[in-house]
Each structure stands twice: as C-alpha cells, then as structure tokens.
Amino acid sequence: MRTLKVGLIGLGQIGGGVYRLLSGKSAFLKEQAGVFFDLTAISEKDPKRLKILSARFRKRVMPAEKLIRSRDVDCVIELIGGIHPAKEFILGALRNGKDVVTANKALIAEHGKEIFAAAGKYNRRVFFEASVGGGIPVIKALREGLIGNRIESVFGIINGTSNYILTRMSREGLGFSEALALAQKEGYAEKDPTLDVEGIDSAHKLSILASLAFREPVSLSDIACEGIRGIDHSDIAFAAQFGYVIKLLAIGKKTAAGIEARVQPTLVPRNHMLAKVDGPLNAVFLQGDEVGDILLYGRGAGSKPTASAVISDLADIALGRKMVFNPWGAQRRVGTKPVSAISSRYYFRFSVIDRPGVLARISGVLGSNQVSISDVIQTERKSGNVVPLIMLTHDTDEKAVKQAIRRIQSLPVVKGRPQVLRIENEN
Amino acid sequence: MRTLKVGLIGLGQIGGGVYRLLSGKSAFLKEQAGVFFDLTAISEKDPKRLKILSARFRKRVMPAEKLIRSRDVDCVIELIGGIHPAKEFILGALRNGKDVVTANKALIAEHGKEIFAAAGKYNRRVFFEASVGGGIPVIKALREGLIGNRIESVFGIINGTSNYILTRMSREGLGFSEALALAQKEGYAEKDPTLDVEGIDSAHKLSILASLAFREPVSLSDIACEGIRGIDHSDIAFAAQFGYVIKLLAIGKKTAAGIEARVQPTLVPRNHMLAKVDGPLNAVFLQGDEVGDILLYGRGAGSKPTASAVISDLADIALGRKMVFNPWGAQRRVGTKPVSAISSRYYFRFSVIDRPGVLARISGVLGSNQVSISDVIQTERKSGNVVPLIMLTHDTDEKAVKQAIRRIQSLPVVKGRPQVLRIENEN
Numbered sequence: 047m048r049t050l051k052v053g054l055i056g057l058g059q060i061g062g063g064v065y066r067l068l069s070g071k072s073a074f075l076k077e078q079a080g081v082f083f084d085l086t087a088i089s090e091k092d093p094k095r096l097k098i099l100s101a102r103f104r105k106r107v108m109p110a111e112k113l114i115r116s117r118d119v120d121c122v123i124e125l126i127g128g129i130h131p132a133k134e135f136i137l138g139a140l141r142n143g144k145d146v147v148t149a150n151k152a153l154i155a156e157h158g159k160e161i162f163a164a165a166g167k168y169n170r171r172v173f174f175e176a177s178v179g180g181g182i183p184v185i186k187a188l189r190e191g192l193i194g195n196r197i198e199s200v201f202g203i204i205n206g207t208s209n210y211i212l213t214r215m216s217r218e219g220l221g222f223s224e225a226l227a228l229a230q231k232e233g234y235a236e237k238d239p240t241l242d243v244e245g246i247d248s249a250h251k252l253s254i255l256a257s258l259a260f261r262e263p264v265s266l267s268d269i270a271c272e273g274i275r276g277i278d279h280s281d282i283a284f285a286a287q288f289g290y291v292i293k294l295l296a297i298g299k300k301t302a303a304g305i306e307a308r309v310q311p312t313l314v315p316r317n318h319m320l321a322k323v324d325g326p327l328n329a330v331f332l333q334g335d336e337v338g339d340i341l342l343y344g345r346g347a348g349s350k351p352t353a354s355a356v357i358s359d360l361a362d363i364a365l366g367r368k369m370v371f372n373p374w375g376a377q378r379r380v381g382t383k384p385v386s387a388i389s390s391r392y393y394f395r396f397s398v399i400d401r402p403g404v405l406a407r408i409s410g411v412l413g414s415n416q417v418s419i420s421d422v423i424q425t426e427r428k429s430g431n432v433v434p435l436i437m438l439t440h441d442t443d444e445k446a447v448k449q450a451i452r453r454i455q456s457l458p459v460v461k462g463r464p465q466v467l468r469i470e471n472e473n
Numbered sequence: 474m475r476t477l478k479v480g481l482i483g484l485g486q487i488g489g490g491v492y493r494l495l496s497g498k499s500a501f502l503k504e505q506a507g508v509f510f511d512l513t514a515i516s517e518k519d520p521k522r523l524k525i526l527s528a529r530f531r532k533r534v535m536p537a538e539k540l541i542r543s544r545d546v547d548c549v550i551e552l553i554g555g556i557h558p559a560k561e562f563i564l565g566a567l568r569n570g571k572d573v574v575t576a577n578k579a580l581i582a583e584h585g586k587e588i589f590a591a592a593g594k595y596n597r598r599v600f601f602e603a604s605v606g607g608g609i610p611v612i613k614a615l616r617e618g619l620i621g622n623r624i625e626s627v628f629g630i631i632n633g634t635s636n637y638i639l640t641r642m643s644r645e646g647l648g649f650s651e652a653l654a655l656a657q658k659e660g661y662a663e664k665d666p667t668l669d670v671e672g673i674d675s676a677h678k679l680s681i682l683a684s685l686a687f688r689e690p691v692s693l694s695d696i697a698c699e700g701i702r703g704i705d706h707s708d709i710a711f712a713a714q715f716g717y718v719i720k721l722l723a724i725g726k727k728t729a730a731g732i733e734a735r736v737q738p739t740l741v742p743r744n745h746m747l748a749k750v751d752g753p754l755n756a757v758f759l760q761g762d763e764v765g766d767i768l769l770y771g772r773g774a775g776s777k778p779t780a781s782a783v784i785s786d787l788a789d790i791a792l793g794r795k796m797v798f799n800p801w802g803a804q805r806r807v808g809t810k811p812v813s814a815i816s817s818r819y820y821f822r823f824s825v826i827d828r829p830g831v832l833a834r835i836s837g838v839l840g841s842n843q844v845s846i847s848d849v850i851q852t853e854r855k856s857g858n859v860v861p862l863i864m865l866t867h868d869t870d871e872k873a874v875k876q877a878i879r880r881i882q883s884l885p886v887v888k889g890r891p892q893v894l895r896i897e898n899e900n
C-alpha cells in the first residue's frame with residue numbers, strides 16, 4: 047500500500063477537522079484511495095489546541111520551521127491562514143521538495159504568482175480545493191470536470207456569513223446590525239466580520255475562480271467589491287415586492303470587451319436557483335461552452351466540509367494527479383473590463399420629501415441621463431415627510447447611473463445617500 | 474508534450490460531439506491539460522455518419538475489431554451504447570493493453586463486475602463520467618471530491634426525458650401522451666421511449682451512483698423501478714394544490730437495515746431545490762458524513778455536455794489518474810433493503826362513486842391498516858358520478874399501504890386502479 051507522509055500546520059477549526067478525519071478514518075481512507083495517510087508531523091503554536099491530540103500524535107508536534115524540512119514529510123498541509131508566515135511556510139515546503147495543500151484563499155489570490163512559480167521551479171504541486179466553497183468540489187469541477195470547456199462565466203454565493211445575515215434579515219425583517227449580532231452569536235460570523243461583510247472574502251474566492259475559469263490572473267484589484275453593510279431591511283422588503291431577493295453575488299464573466307469581475311449585493315429573481323440558497327450555504331454556477339450551466343451547491347465553510355476538501359487534495363497528491371494549466375503564471379490576454387462599462391438593470395431607493403413634483407423632477411434627471419425607468423414604488427404619502435421612493439431601471443451602464451445619481455443627490459428634496467443596487471435577471 | 478493516442482468507436486450523437494471537440498479544440502486542450510489528444514483511429518458502421526469527418530480523419534477509419542488492437546491507440550472511447558458488441562470491444566481493448574472511456578450506463582450497471590475485473594487483470598483503467606448526468610461531473614465529485622466521506626444518500630433527477638415530459642405536463646396541463654409526442658418532436662425523447670419513461674435509464678444510472686456511493690455493488694435487480702406512464706395530468710394538478718410537484722426521482726439511501734434503491738415518480742415540495750429542476754435538466758444530491766448535502770445540477774444529456782465528460786476522462790487518463798476503490802469487485806456488505814420495508818408519506822388518488830359514506834368507508838379501511846391520513850381533497854360533488862378522491866398520508870410502510878389499497882380496490886364504490894405515489898419531504 048502506498049503511504050503519504052503528511053505534515054499538518056495549524057490545529058484551528060479546519061486543522062482540527064483534518065486531524066480528526068485523518069486519525070479517525072484511517073482504515074476507511076486506505077480502502078477508498080488505496081493510500082495510508084500517515085500524519086507524521088503536526089505544528090501548532092497555541093498549546094490549548096494541542097489538547098485534541100491523542101498521546102500518539104502529541105509526540106509528533108514540532109515547530110513549523112522544522113516540519114517543512116522534515117524528511118518524514120512528503121506533503122505539507124497549511125491551515126493557519128493569513129499571509130505571513132503561511133507564505134514563508136509554503137515556499138519553504140516547496141523548496142524542500144514537499145507538495146502542499148492549503149485552504150488559504152487570501153494567499154492564493156494575492157500571491158498565487160509567486161507560489162505557483164516556486165511550485166514550478168521545484169517541480170512540486172500546490173492544491174487548494176478548500177480555499178473556495180468549503181466541501182463543494184468546485185475547483186476540481188472547474189479544472190478537471192470541465193477541462194474541455196471554455197468557461198464563459200462563473201458566479202454565485204461564495205460567502206456563507208453574508209448569506210446567513212441576508213437570510214435572517216429577509217426572514218425576520220431584522221436590520222443588518224441585529225442580524226450580524228445573531229450570526230456572531232451562532233458562530234457564523236467572526237468578532238471582526240470585516241472580511242466577510244465587506245465582500246473581501248468573496249473577492250479573494252472570485253479571484254481564484256475567475257483566474258482558473260478565464261485562464262489568466264484576475265487579481266483582487268481587478269474586482270469591484272462592495273459589501274452588505276449598506277443594505278437596509280427596507281431594501282429587502284421593497285425587493286420582495288418586485289419579486290426579488292438580495293444576495294451578495296460574486297460574478298465573473300468573459301466578454302469580448304474584457305473580463306467582468308465584481309462582488310456586489312444584487313437583486314436576484316425569487317424563482318432563480320440562487321434565490322433558494324439560504325443561510326450559510328454556498329452555490330456557484332459555472333457556464334461552459336460545451337456543458338452549458340452547471341450549478342454546485344453545498345456548505346461553503348465549517349470544520350468538516352473544509353476538511354473533506356483537504357482530504358480530496360491529499361488523495362489527488364497521493365494518486366499522482368499532475369498540475370494542469372496555471373493561470374497565475376499566464377500572461378494577461380483579455381484584461382479586465384472596468385466596472386463602469388458593465389451595464390445591468392438597477393434598483394434605486396431615494397429618501398425624498400413628499401411634495402408634488404418630486405417624482406417628475408427625479409424621473410427627469412434620470413431620463414436626461416438616458417436612464418430608463420421600468421418600475422416605481424412610492425409609499426406612505428404624508429405631505430412634507432421624508433418617504434422612500436423606489437425605482438427599477440432597464441439596462442443601463444454604470445457611468446450614466448453615476449452621473450444621474452450625483453445630480454439627484456444634489457436636489458434639495460432628496461435627503462441622505464441614495465441606495466443603488468444592481469439587478470441580475472439572467473437564468 | 475505528452476501525447477495520448479485515442480481510438481473512437483461510434484460517431485453517433487455523442488461520438489460526433491467528441492470528434493468535433495477533439496478535432497476542433499486541439500490547441501486549447503494542449504494548453505489546458507498539457508496533452509495532445511491524437512485521434513488516431515475511428516470506427517463507425519454507418520457510412521452516413523462518416524460524412525462529418527474531415528479528409529485527414531477519414532483516412533483513419535477502420536473496423537472496431539482492428540481499432541482495439543491497433544498499436545497506434547493508447548485509449549479506446551466506446552460510444553456505441555448497448556451491451557453487444559460494446560462489451561466485447563471494451564474487454565478486447567483492455568486485453569490489448571488499452572485504457573477505456575465509455576458513456577455506456579447499461580453496460581457498467583449490468584456488467585460492471587466483469588469489466589472492472591478485466592481492467593484489474595490487465596492493469597488498465599475504465600472511466601465512465603459520461604454515463605451519468607451528461608456534463609455534470611458527478612462521478613468525479615463522488616469518487617474524488619468526496620473521497621473522505623461516507624456517503625449516506627444519493628438522490629435526484631437523472632433522466633432528462635422524463636423530466637422534460639413531466640415539466641410540460643405540469644406547465645401546460647398536458648396528458649402524458651401529448652407531452653411525450655412533444656418531447657419526441659423536439660428531440661428529447663427517442664422513438665421508442667421505453668428506457669426513459671419506464672425508469673430503466675434512471676435505474677441504470679442509480680445502480681452506478683449507488684454502487685460508487687455505498688461501496689458495494691447495487692445491481693439493477695436491487696432497484697425498485699417505476700416509470701411515469703401512469704401519471705395523469707390530474708395528479709400533477711392535485712399535487713400542486715398541496716404544494717408539491719411530481720418528479721421522477723432516483724433515490725439511494727444507506728440505512729442500518731440496508732441500502733434503499735428506487736426509481737419512482739414522487740411528490741416533492743414546491744420549495745425544494747429539486748422542484749426547480751425543469752425541462753431536460755438533471756440534479757443530484759450527494760449526502761456525505763463530512764460534507765453534508767452537495768447538489769450538482771446541469772444538462773444531463775446531449776452531444777456537447779456528454780462530450781465534455783468524455784474529454785474529462787481522457788484528460789484524467791493522460792494525466793495518470795489511478796483507479797480507486799472498485800465497488801463492483803467488492804463483497805456485498807450491507808445488502809439491499811426491500812422496498813416493502815421503506816416507509817414514507819403517500820399520495821392516493823381514488824376514482825369513487827360520489828355517494829354518502831364513501832369517504833368514511835375508505836378512511837375506515839386505511840385506519841384499520843394503520844395508514845393515517847393527513848390531507849383530503851374531494852371535488853366536483855355530483856351525486857352518483859365517478860369523482861376523484863385524493864388523500865395524503867403520514868409516514869407509513871409500503872406493506873400496510875399495499876394491504877389497504879388491495880382492500881379499497883375491491884370496494885364496489887371504487888372504480889379503476891388507485892394511483893399510489895410516494896411523497897419525499899426531506900430537505
């Protein structure tokens with residue numbers, strides 16, 4: 047029987063899950079893959095986390111600097127997250143002739159070029175299925191299952207925390223802060239939720255998916271990124287009146303004018319499959335020229351699903367899977383399309399003083415900027431009060447919208463900052 | 474650059490798609506996989522089908538018997554379907570040291586044991602991604618992506634023809650025969666639709682999925698199989714009144730009492746993700762002990778999606794992927810649970826003479842057989858006429874239902890054969 051000697055760096059939520067899986071399912075994995083995954087070395091700085099180890103494995107604890115050099119390790123699993131020292135550990139492991147498995151989306155997204163260059167130089171492999179979509183084998187589907195396809199778009203819900211917050215806002219009529227507090231209480235959001243709710247985590251994952259899909263590096267700076275902090279519960283209610291739900295979508299599309307890449311809260315038709323993706327779940331559509339639309343759906347985070355993805359990478363390494371096309375080493379070909387050139391339908395919510403002529407005034411500004419209105423809701427008619435005015439547009443480009451909004455915002459009858467969201471009607 | 478010399482048997486719908494992909498995307502595939510897929514030999518008995526070949530490839534046409542022995546072929550793609558002579562070609566190819574890619578679900582389902590034994594004997598590989606779910610990489614997900622999981626269930630919609638027919642019946646209020654005629658006209662059903670509408674195609678595919686999932690052979694004879702011919706458009710309308718849609722589901726579940734495996738038209742809640750899978754689309758849920766529920770969704774048939782799956786197998790062969798656990802060579806462990814022991818909720822439609830006391834009579838028989846009713850619809854009260862009586866039950870086992878139905882069928886006020894369908898409420 048083949049043996050793969052595995053060194054594990056990090057015993058946090060995911061690392062703990064990998065330890066439990068490798069130590070608890072050893073016989074099962076032998077039968078499944080024909081491989082003994084021998085966990086020969088473990089590194090973890092926090093002594094509290096070492097408590098999960100059985101006596102046998104406690105003897106195998108060593109500093110990461112030693113683990114990545116150990117002759118007793120064929121493959122290093124990096125699960126500490128963040129850029130430093132994760133990057134140094136991975137580069138060190140490659141230099142020492144180890145293959146690498148990681149769940150580190152920020153690192154792959156921001157330093158993919160350097161990491162895959164090192165992998166090439168030392169003729170080693172770096173696999174990262176767990177970096178996107180938790181246990182959903184989306185990277186495997188993209189790189190292997192759809193290898194004969196030119197990918198035209200990749201889009202979906204790839205941040206469970208934001209989706210959980212939006213789902214609770216939608217179901218219970220909560221405001222963002224209340225829903226965030228609940229998500230934190232229930233372990234779906236971290237104490238500092240910035241990466242998740244600002245869309246940065248989604249952007250990291252989109253950077254990886256879009257690079258793989260479009261076969262050239264799509265970096266974080268190529269991605270227009272907007273989070274969900276600005277979503278008011280009234281937006282969710284108004285969207286529902288028009289038959290939409292609001293989801294934080296990550297969208298990558300290849301067009302003749304360049305690659306579109308953006309993370310934005312978006313109105314999705316209620317009968318769209320993505321509208322049914324609730325709570326902490328993830329779902330990704332992949333659109334290929336041969337295969338059409340494929341949807342993959344499942345738990346996008348958590349200890350066990352993510353460990354499942356890590357094990358899949360380990361098995362691929364043990365079974366000799368080779369690296370295929372590396373987008374991070376590729377030249378830019380198509381380039382990125384500026385978000386200002388991306389046209390779509392829009393949702394606006396203005397806070398206006400309810401006074402005769404206001405609707406005509408605002409419609410006039412939109413019209414003179416070539417922004418064409420499809421639907422309007424004006425509620426609570428109490429003369430002189432500030433009331434919401436909701437407008438949906440036909441397809442419009444962002445430049446026209448920005449000009450019109452700037453002008454509308456300066457009108458004395460308009461109070462506060464207008465809410466501007468995109469609508470996706472495809473599929 | 475690596476070269477894989479490929480021999481293609483069969484230039485029908487799928488074979489033609491594979492030819493077009495290999496001949497038209499050669500440069501793209503070289504970049505994607507680092508492999509030149511050299512189509513060195515082609516076999517097709519029907520001269521009309523040879524017309525799609527360019528002059529260069531027309532020179533490479535030869536009889537299949539010669540192709541499987543050719544020194545110029547490393548890997549044979551079998552796309553003629555059916556059992557004979559496909560089986561002989563595959564066994565011959567293995568004996569001659571070739572790897573094999575096939576889309577032949579009937580062959581794998583019915584003769585998997587013999588085929589994989591030969592593959593083992595000659596140390597060759599047989600890959601069959603295209604046999605289930607068209608271009609959806611469901612076998613790859615099951616065998617590789619979820620390799621660390623014990624699979625608890627696999628279920629979904631895996632026959633596009635039946636789903637297309639049910640969708641049209643549901644959307645347009647058509648009867649089965651009308652919807653079938655439309656499906657045939659539009660190329661979604663074959664002239665002889667037996668395999669599809671009787672559930673046999675789904676059972677072949679479920680046999681493959683369940684064997685892989687549960688790691689022991691689940692053969693066609695283990696699968697309770699019922700098609701959609703008996704579905705009346707009134708069933709679809711009544712189901713809708715209760716908030717359900719009718720789908721032909723293939724269900725495999727591992728329970729302590731054995732493996733459940735069945736293909737049956739089933740009532741699915743309207744808000745379930747499977748209820749949204751319309752037309753010729755397929756969708757499969759895989760439930761793993763680590764990963765939870767994964768859904769894969771996409772086009773389950775057609776020339777291009779199926780060719781996409783064949784190319785994925787070819788790339789895996791070229792890139793050295795090894796065969797993992799072979800369920801067809803495994804011992805039966807858990808065994809199959811008889812369908813009579815599977816409990817679920819039920820939908821009944823009786824045709825009854827509308828006369829006082831009929832409801833009490835039928836409810837009485839159900840009650841005395843321990844079948845508990847949850848919902849009733851009795852419409853069109855025209856005394857003395859035959860009217861439909863619809864009943865939904867709580868969880869009941871099939872044995873009790875069969876006894877009760879036999880008794881009810883013998884009542885003089887009950888006309889014709891009662892309709893009996895299962896309801897799935899999970900997820």
